[in-house]
Structure formats: structure tokens, C-alpha cells
Amino acid sequence: MLNLKSKLLATAAALFAASVALAQDSGPLIDLLVKKGLIQDQEAEELRAELARDASAGILSTISGGKSTVGLSLSGRLQIQYAGLGTDIDGAASQPAPTSHFFLRRIYFGVKANLGNGWSSTFNYDFAGSTFDQAFVTWRKDDALSVDVGFRKAPIGLEEWYTSSGSLKAIERSPATRYFVESNNGRRLGAGSYRIGVFASGKFDNGVFYTVAATNPERNEDGTAGVTSAGSSANNSLSYWGNLGYTKKLESGLTYTVAGSFGLLPDQGGPSNTGLGKGDDMAVYSVWGTVANGPFEVIGEYFWGTVDHGINASRDAEPKAYYLQPSYKISDTLEATVRYTEVNAGARGVNLSDGIRSAPGGGTMKNMTEWYYGLTWFFRGNDAKLQLGYIHGESKDTVTGASAKATTDGIRSQMQINF
Numbered sequence: 027m028l029n030l031k032s033k034l035l036a037t038a039a040a041l042f043a044a045s046v047a048l049a050q051d052s053g054p055l056i057d058l059l060v061k062k063g064l065i066q067d068q069e070a071e072e073l074r075a076e077l078a079r080d081a082s083a084g085i086l087s088t089i090s091g092g093k094s095t096v097g098l099s100l101s102g103r104l105q106i107q108y109a110g111l112g113t114d115i116d117g118a119a120s121q122p123a124p125t126s127h128f129f130l131r132r133i134y135f136g137v138k139a140n141l142g143n144g145w146s147s148t149f150n151y152d153f154a155g156s157t158f159d160q161a162f163v164t165w166r167k168d169d170a171l172s173v174d175v176g177f178r179k180a181p182i183g184l185e186e187w188y189t190s191s192g193s194l195k196a197i198e199r200s201p202a203t204r205y206f207v208e209s210n211n212g213r214r215l216g217a218g219s220y221r222i223g224v225f226a227s228g229k230f231d232n233g234v235f236y237t238v239a240a241t242n243p244e245r246n247e248d249g250t251a252g253v254t255s256a257g258s259s260a261n262n263s264l265s266y267w268g269n270l271g272y273t274k275k276l277e278s279g280l281t282y283t284v285a286g287s288f289g290l291l292p293d294q295g296g297p298s299n300t301g302l303g304k305g306d307d308m309a310v311y312s313v314w315g316t317v318a319n320g321p322f323e324v325i326g327e328y329f330w331g332t333v334d335h336g337i338n339a340s341r342d343a344e345p346k347a348y349y350l351q352p353s354y355k356i357s358d359t360l361e362a363t364v365r366y367t368e369v370n371a372g373a374r375g376v377n378l379s380d381g382i383r384s385a386p387g388g389g390t391m392k393n394m395t396e397w398y399y400g401l402t403w404f405f406r407g408n409d410a411k412l413q414l415g416y417i418h419g420e421s422k423d424t425v426t427g428a429s430a431k432a433t434t435d436g437i438r439s440q441m442q443i444n445f
Contacts, residue, residue, distance in 0.1 A: 094141045094142060094145075095140070095141055096140050097139070097140035098137065098138070098139050098140070099140075100137055100445075101134070101135075101136045101137075101138070101150075102135045102136065102443075103133075103191070103192050103442065103444050103445075104130075104134075104442065104443045105130070105132040105133075105191075105192075105442050106128065106130055106131070106440065106441045106442075107128070107129055107130075107131045107197070107438065107440045108127070108128045108129075108437075108440075109125050109126075109127060109129075109383070109436070109437075110124070110125065110126045110436045110437050110438075111124065111125045111382070111384055111385045111386065111417065111435070111436035111438070112124035112125070112386065112434070113378055113385060113387065113388045113432060113433065113434045114432065114433050114434075115389060115430075116430065116431045116432065117430075122386035122387060122388070123386060124386060124436075125384050125385065125386060125436070127384075130154045131440065132152055132155070132191060133152060133153040134150055134151070134152055134153075134159060135150070135151055136148065136149060136150035136151070136159070136160065137149050137150075144165050144166045144167060145163075145164070146163075146166070147162070147163045148160050148162055148164065157220075158177055158220070159220075160176075161177040162175055162176025162177055163176055168228075169229055169230070170228040170230055171226065171228045172226070172227055172228060173224065173225070173226045174224070174226075175223075175224050175225075176222065177220060177222050177246065178220065178221075179218070179219060179220055180207075180217075180218050180239065180241060180265075180289060181225065181227075181239050181267045181268070181269050181287065182206075182217065182267060182269075182287045182288070182289045182310060182312065183206070183207070183287050183312045183314065184285070184312075184314040184316070184325060184327050185199045185200060185327065186199070186203055186218050186219075187237070187269065187287070188269075192408065192442060192444055193408060195353050195361070195363040195365075195402065196351065196363055196365045196398045196400055196415060197400065197413050197415055197438050197439075197440045198382075198383045198438070200349040200365060200381075200396070201347070201367045201369050201380070201381025201382060201394060201396050201419070202329055202347035202348055202349045202367050202368070202369055202381075203218075203327070203329075203349070204380065204381050205329075205345070205371065205376060205380055205381055206218060206310055206312075206329045206347065207219055208380070209245065210294075210302065211299055211380070212297070212298035212300075212375075213371065213374060213375045213376055213377060213380050213390065214376075214380050215308065215310065215333065216294065216299070217289050217291055217308060217310040218289070218310075219245050220245060220246055221241035221242050221244075221246055222241060222246050223240050223241025223242060223264070223265075224239065224240050224241075225237065225238075225239040225241075226238050226239070227269075233272050233273045233274050234270075235270075235272075235273065235285075236269060236270050236271070237267070237268065238267065238268045238269075239266070239267040239268070240264050240265070240266055240267075241264065241265050241267065242261065242264070242265065243261050243263060243264065243265040243291050243292055243293055243294050244261045244302075261303050263293060264292075265289065265290060265291045265292065265294070266290045267288065267289045267290075268287065268288050269285060269286070270285060270286055271283060271285025271286070272284055272285070279319055280318070280319040281316075281317070281318045282315065282316065282317045282318075283315060283316045284313075284314075284315045285315070286312065286313045286314075287312045287313075288309070288311045288312075289310045289311075290309050291307065291308045291309070293305060293306065294306075294307070294308045295308040295333045295335060295336055296334070296335055296336070297335055297336060297337060297338050297339070301335070305334075306333070306335045306336075308333045308334065308336075309331060309332050310329065310330075310331035311329070312327055312328060313328050314327035314328070315327075320355075321354055321356070322353075322354055322355075323352070323353050324350070324351070324353075325350075325351050326350040326351065327348060327349055328346075328347075328348040329345075329346065329347045329348065330345070330346045330347075331343075331345055331346075332344055333345070333374070336374050341373065343372060343373070343374040344372065345370065345371045345372060345374060347367070347368065347369040349365055349366065349367040349368075350365070350366050351364065351366075352364055358404070359403060359404050359405070360401065360403055360404070361402045361404070362400070363398070363399075363400045363401075363402065363415075364397075364398065364399055364400075365396075365397070365398040366396070366397055366398075367381070367395065367396040367398075369381055369393065369394045369395075370392070370393050371392055371393065371394075373392065373425045374425075375390035375425045376391060376392070376393070376394050376421065377389065377390055377421070378394060378419050378432055380394075381394055381396060382396060382419050382434055384438070385419065385434045385436075386434070388421050388432025388433070388434065389424070389430065389432055390424065391422055391423055391424055391425070391430065391432070392422070392423040392424070392425055393421065393422055393423055394419060394420065394421040395419065395420050395421075396417065396419040396420075397418045397419075398416070398417055399415060400413060400414060400415030401413070401414055401415075408444065409443065409444040409445065410442070412439070412441050413439060413440045413441075413442070414437065414438075414439045415437065415438050415439070416435075416436075416437055417434065417435065417436055417437070418433070418434070418435050419433065419434040419435075420432070420433050421433075
């Protein structure tokens, strides 16, 4: 896999070198035309640029196998994390083993090909998770309409759809987002993440923006069988998604955004991850907003949903969750972030490990909260940064009604490089 990455990087370098070389080889002839008065200096510069573009396009077409390819860009993201988290369960005879480990959170490598006339294709693979992150074809008419066909995240929520993993100020997405969108384990809902389908989005000059999508109802995260599966009679109904929002920048410099999202997922309800595809539907919703002015920014989001028979064969689940996250840019190189999250799962239940990534489990409870306090050091803007945060989480009230409490405390750090 790493050999493939090396070859692609070498290809990009060769393309650039070849285009520059051709322009330089033609330099003496172009200089002579200028000297003879046959072309002007500006015309000479335009001619050099055109020759370089033609050379680059020709080489790209040969390498890509497509004669229409006019541009090829490579990208990547490397995130190295450390998690030091311990969980304490009140009254337990023994406590779960703490987490203290370095690991590679993401190793993204992507390619985007521009075919001209609004057509492009994007491919991104996560070598850390051995799965795709993006794989779709795009047709773009203008700012108001762009259509993607293929594999990408479902358009639900601020953190899940509109916020890149490379721009998260609290390192990981909030427990509220994770409870609603991460894989169904009998508690979390699995109403998000990656799906295959058709996505249309756009924005208008008046500040309105939108996304609508029709996808497979099931998550497709397996790097092999998951994305190639043709499905079955248990999941042959489409899911429908949508976002609608409005953003405005005032003369004072303050910018605000408000938006709402929904997802309608047939056959994705039921009391557990083994009960999927049994005729139980699920619907999830969120409203979110952001306010920014100079170094200050505040974001917040509220989720709710209905899960047919989400507790048992006779009881539906109606979980709710929200988070609020203010941040302040102390200087060009340092930013402070605080986040508070609350998850009200009811009798369906939530574990500390469901919301706080890498945390040892604390038992199934009705409610959980999390505080995150963190700093980000920017070495090269968002492309090279170090994040460090302290986490305190609590869960309480067992699903059977007994009084109980568990707490998680510790740190999480992350080093990130984007290119």
C-alpha cells in the first residue's frame, strides 16, 4: 500500500517537472520571436503557460488512461494520537483496565481528477482503518448545484457532514454525534457515517445552502465486501437525507449560521444491532448553529430521534443529545477549546465507551455527560498542529432503574499533518 503512495507522489513530481521542462526547452525559440518583434512579451508569457498546460494535460491523460483528464491532485492526512483514559465504576469490586496507548488514528491518501466541463472524481482511502473514506464521481453545474454519485458520509449534522476530521477542535467528534452516527452496537444508533448513493448540494448568493441524498439504508464501511455488496431483501429500501441552512456575515464582522438535518432510515431500527432489517424504521434529526467574531467561535447542536422497537419488541426509543463548544484563538499559533456534551439515551442505554473514544466501558446507563478542555498549537496553520485535551465523563442511572454511576478521566493528544 505504501508503495502505491510512493508511486503516486513520484508521478505528481514527474508531471510538474515535465511541464516545466517543456516550457524551458521552448524558451530560446520564444525569446527569438520576441526579439524579432513577431510577438509581444505578454504573448510570450501566455505561450509559455499554454505549452506547460498542454504538456501536463498530455502526460496526465497518458498516465490516467483518460484523454479528458486536465488536472490531477494528491492529498493526505496523518493523525497520531495518544489516549490515557481510566474509568471508575462506583461500588464495583474491580475496575476496568485503563487505556494508555499511542495509535495511528488516520492515514488518508487521496486523488482527485479533473476532467473539465464540471466533471471530476474523488478517491480517498484510510490505511489506518483499511477502508474507504470517499469514492465518488462529481458533476458540478455551478455553486447552486453539484451532484456526487458514489461513496461518502451521510449528510447529517454539523460535525458529521460539514466538519472535516482534520478541523475538529476537540480532537474527536462529540459523544452526542458519536451516539447518533457511530455503528449500531445495541445502544448507539448507527444513523450516519458512510453510505453509497446520490448526493446533491449547493449554495446561493443569499446565504442559503442545502444537501439532499438518497442512499443505501445500511452503513458501508468494510473496505472490501461492504462497498461491493448488492444487498438483500432485508435492506432494499432507500434512505433519505437532507440539510438546509442559512449563513450571514454582518458588517460588524460577526458571522452566524443556522441549519437543520434529517435522516429517514427504513429497516434500521430494532432493539439491537442484530435486529436490523426486520421492518423497524428509524428517523434522526438535528438542529445546529455557529457564531464567530474575530478570535471567538461558538458551535452547538441538538439531536433527537425515534427508533421503532428500539428498546424491546413493545417499546420504541426516543434518544436525545446535545453539545456546546466555545473556542478562543489566543494568538495565531494557540487556540483554547471547551466542550460540554449530554446524551439522554433512556432505556436503550449508553456506555461511556460509546461516546468517548478509547475509554474503558462503565456499564450501560440511561445518561452520560462529557467535559473536554483543550489547547491546539498551530505550527503551519491547520496543516501541522498539535492538540492536547483533558476529558471528564460521567454516566449514571442503569436502564433497570437502579442507581449507579461511572466516571472517565484522562487525556487525549493528537499530532496532525495535512498535505
